[in-house]
Amino acid sequence: MQELQLVSVGDVLIGGTTKPVNIIALNENGTPCKYILKLFTKKQILQGISVAKEIISSELAKQFNLICPDYGVINFEHSEINNLYGKERLYSLDEGYKFCSKFIGQSVIFTPLVTKSFLNDYDYANIFAFDFFVYNIDRGGVRKKPNLLINDSDLILIDHELTFSFIDSDKKVDYESYLRNYPYQHHILIKYLKSSRQKKHLFDEFLEMLKVLNLSSLNSTFDGLERLQIPHYEREKFINYFMWAKQNVTIFERYLKGMIQ
Structure with missing residues (x-):
């Protein structure tokens, strides 16, 4: 940081x-x-x-x-x-x-009109699955903000202040209940994924990366937040969720595949 x-x-x-x-x-x-x-x-x-x-x-x-x-x-x-x-x-x-x-030069806001042929279903799938994991309700959402940039070769993610809405709870959190109610219908990429012809293995890459998510590396991030006194909830609230996610990859797989049917 x-x-x-x-x-x-x-x-x-x-x-x-x-x-x-x-x-x-x-x-x-x-x-x-x-x-x-x-x-x-x-x-x-x-x-x-x-x-x-x-x-x-x-x-x-x-x-x-x-x-x-x-x-x-x-x-x-x-x-x-x-x-x-x-x-x-x-x-x-x-x-x-x-x-x-x-600032990212030579990039524009993502819309269907500027979608490039080099992008494939896996690009969309990994972003969609990531947003599901961090519970991002602002890539599309009710305000229909893409919060994606596109250049000659990549999709670039921006704006993540509306993530992890369940982390601030002082009570024991039922993570699966939140995932079950994720408003995926409003996601900017859902229609692309629903139209994919390769749904069976679409999220395999993301799920493999979730299994090996390095939680130790995040400690330096929280150390930085504490050092600069940037307000944040206890790191345990985040780490507990990440540990649960790593241990329940099959739950993510079930919901992700169900959302794009």
């Missing part, structure tokens, strides 16, 4: 509930790069640990060979963005570390 240093602030991007901003920041090597800065409110951080969920999901995506933009976290005085927002918006913003995604 790299800490960035602000160089300059650009414009507010059109769209997006977090009203993201283009910035230039120095990465951990001291190289200036363009990032997309997401500005979560105090309420979003308190109720949804949005920055932590972005980070955890980005790290998990790497283990499933999925592509997310390189990311970093940054903190600075809000006086740097006084000219971008009104007083009410500025007051609502969380004052801790903020999540930044490295």
Whole structure:
């Protein structure tokens, strides 16, 4: 988890509930790069640990060979963005570390109109299965936001603040009950998977990667969250779910295959 240093602030991007901003920041090597800065409110951080969920999901995506933009976290005085927002918006913003995604050039928002022939059913399947695993309700969803970029060769995943909605419960969680109620009908990729002619083995790659998910490597992620005092729920709540998932791959297989019939 790299800490960035602000160089300059650009414009507010059109769209997006977090009203993201283009910035230039120095990465951990001291190289200036363009990032997309997401500005979560105090309420979003308190109720949804949005920055932590972005980070955890980005790290998990790497283990499933999925592509997310390189990311970093940054903190600075809000006086740097006084000219971008009104007083009410500025007051609502969380004052801790903020999540930044490295800007991906030559990419566009995913829509059926820009789907490339190089993509295959397994590309879609792994992303869909990953979203099911992290309980992402925002790749499609009721707001129909794709939260996917596409370039000449890849699909790129963005925006994961609306994941793991069940992790904040203080009670013992019935993980399978949440999976059973995952709103897959609204996922941006469901229609592609339903039309696939190779459903039998579509999720094999994802399921194999789930079996060997490296939980030890996630400890450094949680260590970083604690070091920077980025709000997050106890790591045990996440790790317990991940351990359960590794031990119950057949449950994931059953639901994933059932959703695309």
